[in-house]
Amino acid sequence: MLPNRIYIIFKAAALLLLLCMAAPAFSQHLHGQVVDPQHTPIVGANVIWQGTTTGAVTDGNGNFGLSYADATTASIVVSFIGYRPDTISVAGKELITVVLQPATNIKEVVVEGQLQRLSAISPANSQLITNRDLEKSACCNLAESFETNASVEVSTTDAISGAKQIQMLGLDGAYTLLTTDNIPTLRGLATPYRLNYLSGTFIESIDIIKGMGSVLNGYESISGQVNVKLKDPDKTERLYLNLYGNSRAKFDANLNLSAQVTPKWSTVLMLHTDHLGNRVDRNNDGFMDLSLGTQYNVYNKWKYEHKDVMSEFGVNALQETRLGGQMEYEKREPEGPNQHFGTESGTDRISFYNKSSYTFPGKPYQSIGLITSAAHHKFNSLFGRRNYSGEQNSTTARLIFQSVIGHTGHTYKAGLSYTHDDYSERLSDTSFARTEQVPGAFLEYVYNNSKNLTVVAGSRVDLHNMYGTVFTPRLNVKFDATPNTIFRVAAGKGFRVANPLAENTAALVSSRRFVFREALQPEQAWNVGGSFTQYFELGGRPGAFITDYYYTTFQNQVVADMYSTPQLIAFYNLKGRSFSSSFQAELQYEALKGLEVKTAYKYYDVKSTYNGQLEQRPMIPQHRFFVNLGFATPFDKWRADLTTQYFGLMPLASMEQQHNADLSMRNSDQFFVLNGQITRALKRWDIYLGGENLLNYRQPSPILGAGDPFGPNFDASMVWGPITGRIIYAGLRFKIN
Template identity: 25%
Template sequence: MKNIFSIFIILISIVGYSQSKITGKIKPFQNKATTVTLIELGKIATPDSLGTFVFDSIPNGKHTIEVAFEEYNQKKQINLNNETKEIVFNVRTSENNIEQVVVTGTLKAVSRLETPVPVEIYTSTFLKKNPTSNIFEALQNVNGVRPQLNCNICNTGDIHINGLEGPYTMVTIDGMPIVSSLSTVYGLSGIPNSLIDRIEIVKGPASSLYGSEAVGGLINIITKNATQAPIFSADFFSTSWLENNLDLGFKKNIKDKANTLIGLNYFNYNSPIDNNHDNFTDVTLQERISIFNKWNFIRKDNKLFTLAGRFFYEDRWGGEMNWNKSYRGTNQVYGESIYTSRQELIGKYQLPVSEKIYFSFSATNHDQDSFYGTTKYAAQQQIGFGQLTWDKKLGSHDLLIGGAYRYQFYNDNTTGTIEPERTHIFSVFGQDEIKLAKMHSVLLGSRLDYNNNHGYIYTPRIAYKWKFTDSDILRINAGTGFRVVNLFTEEHAALTGSRDVIVEENLKPEKSFNVNLNYLKKIRFENASFLGFDISAWYTHFSNQIIPDYETNPNQIIYKNLNGFAETKGVSMNIDYMSNFGLKAILGASILNSENTKDGVTATPMLTEKYSANWAISYEILEWNLSFDYTGNLYGPMRLPVLGKLDPRADTSPVWSIQNIQTTYKWNDKFEIYGGIKNLLNWTPNKKNAFLIARPNDPFDENVEYYPNGDVKPTAENPYALTFDPAYVYAPNQGIRAFLGLRFTIK
């Protein structure tokens, strides 16, 4: 009896202390800072490079496992009984991570939660929801940002932010102001998407840190760090319009001394289409190649040294359907042909001292050889830039002090350029972020520029942040901005068509004052889903603004500083939602009002929408390796540049929308195939318009008759009193098309 009792006790002990094993997998695994916790025992496991983790010698019973990183948190329960069980976490994350490190708002790396300047982030994952051949088109799904085409034939354009025209938007690559004036459109083309880590956007003036052109906002394209990039990546897609785009990326480690990242982009569209039957190409034909190379040098003192370069070449043309290069510059067949060659160099070097002192530099050379019909425009722009910054923390003060020098050479063959322009800008700037209390901080900044053509320009700013919690933040920003105008480099309308260009005075720098209020709120739920709100209101006041005047004389474009003032104001909201069952949504809407007051008369500027909306809705079925994306935008009415009172074209655009769908299938961690439809509604701006291009049958105005005062005379052949003009454009003139692509990645 005693032996039986002993055996019974032993059996109970064995059962009570029997142990099991847990193996787990995180799919997809992208974040190295992920922690996996066995809550009841307080054990923590670190996933390997494939996202696999293990817990050994676990007592039987119920246990809770938690996976957490950044804003993501997911829990699962498991019941163990003398066994090895496998558990899989299908991870879904938001593309709009509020805890990500940003650099654009303050010129230093800081958590997005901590920066007093609102910064929006759009990752490479967001760009894949609607694949495009360039960043210019990709930005169409960002709230408050609108790519604006400025010519129906050559399809050049710029980026509008919060209703302000493209020249008010500064574009940088890795923080370097290498995209400027003449090169704005081309700087946004040909950057291989495979090398883009994220895009950071600041809405509102950033002139106190970045100088001229950063009046309306700043777009900073940040390339991948070579240490985190895949060994090889390839992305190819083609459309039913026979547009072909190829992105290649390579990474190479060179022992323990350096690593390098090489990217190549090639785009080709060579199939003229004329769906609106005006005998002109609906979309510009292009052949483009871009090569990008970035180096990270590993120094013995562990200090930073990066160096990157890019070569870009593009041949684009649009015009009459029978145009070829033998007609370039002639008056036989109308065409607009642009050859662009561009070289860029970017670098950042941390000085070998104990302080955080960085020297950044960039250099660009941009050559453009173009014909707009018989009008030749040959231009060269060279920019050299150097900047020294000192990043220092002193108690509750976080300081950034710096100086910069920018040299710009510009020359073209226009009558407005008597001799090459050489501009020297010397700058000093500083900012101090002061921690007032646990939840309160204020940023004070100022910049003094000396321009050899315009003298001294001072731009201060102030920002205040009230951080209620990590997911509840209020920010207020105010500051001034300025912009030195380069007319012909920024206004293709001044070169194309038959309107005469009139510059009535020496153009003075534009100046602005802006105030911006931003509120960020994130609501996290226990089931790993969350809901976020990002709400902004802004007001901008301009003096000396330069607004092209298309109306005083329909045959002219008149440029001069505004005798009055201009205002733009509005509100916008972004909603970011992520469920725990595969649904994600980024929804945005903006309402804005832009007005300029001239000689006491107030009017709305051309090509400025009253409201807009954007969305990117995704649904993932991770078990099937499938995802679906529905993206789109909607724009309210805007004034359009018609040619006089007899012009039958609408002087106001309708409400219009471009919508896209996509399906992606991932075979494994290496292959994925995607396809879908762009412009699902088949919307183009020629709908409800008799024509888009004025007098496409007479592009050289050979049959136009004029009154003695220069006005166009209505005739039987020209009843609307028009001249040839392709400037009536506000939206892409490309209808519905299918696309199919393949991605291959070796990590």
């Protein structure tokens, strides 16, 4: 069946290619590599168009790409701490190599990049996870791509289904806008397993933006944006093979193939499959520690470039099946006294996007572009004796015009957008359906005095067919007090329509009943915050100190109340306060040549009003520590990485508690998680060996009432720590550049 589906997908891709041959596109691009005098690639160098704040950060091979549409002059500025910045004319060039010379004094350096790829040119508080960072851990999928980054947490939602979610600024992943190549994706009903739907081998880099972000990407972002940049057809390896296996008998196979088909056309085909068929129960509670599953994932991207025209489109098809539950559970067991508890899910997804634009001749600062996307997502799942199924069909379109006001110190982007979402869900005998149609308009103005101040002010107005007019203002300000001292301030509003079933599937793995007390209204929140960044040199080696604080307050929120009454989860609109305070302090330093140290402390104060009482939100630690050590020998022949995380106490809402006036709660334990990996690089091969949860810490009794899974006290949703114990893995990568 699968080969027929793949044949249909590629046939559709070929047809789409013919349809898009005449599509206008973005603009001609400049590609290059930044190296030191020994021609060793420099990772994390900043390359920006002179006189602008638009640029790129070099990847794990020192490569970068820029669009001439963003240029105001035909010169670029290249910089990296410890090296002298250089201004280079690139008129008429498409491919260059930049050699940076070591600096003898840090004062000679205009610092715009740093360890761990901190962005010093972005007005927003942004960090970049490069391809090299991704290779520091297994990174089989997006869920495992944040292990060496302190800004984003990934947690398991329950002890049976295998679903994971991210957290940012103390808020659930639903409040973080996930985009691929700056196109919103994996929204709505895809939320429960969306981190598994992007293979790590598809990813070139990940940009993490705290705060509201740009109005160009819509109104849904509240806590931040995670933008996943996928492999670029004309910059990625000609061949990339990755094979992975671990001690739980999970196997991954990945193959990327790219080709320059003609001087104007390039393509990349990315294939991924993974399989886990081994049943393991190390804590002897009668349930599998990990859900079984198989996934097939195909992604094909095409790119066209010619003079002032560029077009890019891609198609993605995915099929996944999962099975979890008791060790003896078999698929679709009949109901009865001897029935075992199990979870099942089957997902079929196909999506498509196109990005096209035209740059006006003689005006590299002025362009017009069209971005469109479409997705079909369908799933069927079973949680014990409850069936949950759904289907989502979505289309989006954005028309963007970019130009200047007088000169390039004043630029703006204006445009129109349209979003169509058609949802249908069914939980047991209850159906839920809605259709959202949202036309909108947006304007974003950028002021840059070319010295030390950048202001980005934007707003959008959307006409929601169900909820009326939605106004979304946002502001980002960046001030460079010195070349090494940067202040940022951000404020804005977010709006989103919640999907309470898809966003709370963990509660389905329990005996809780789902109760909707009233018609749910859209969620609205304000986010205000800022950051301080100080670059420094100590003992001749570079470092950076970063601290930030963000406060999010909800005007309305869909409350998922598991506190007030045992044995149910009640959904209702917020009546009272709900807020999140997030503080983070981070220190990065090159302690020795080749040894990078990153340490961070995070404090969260996240509260919501439950049944008239303000309480800490469950499953969120108030205190968290993070330490990452990365070491590489000259020429990267050996690389080693070690990450330690400490998680403080978390409040829990237990099925066993009794209803009382003060809603008293129990807490989780405190614990540490240690991950590590070592890599040996050969000519074209990388061989890696690593371990997750090396201290073998496991949450005691992650499943409450495991002996009676259909009884009133069964609950597998209170997962606050690791449940699988130590995992050892190994793999190899083969590349032809």
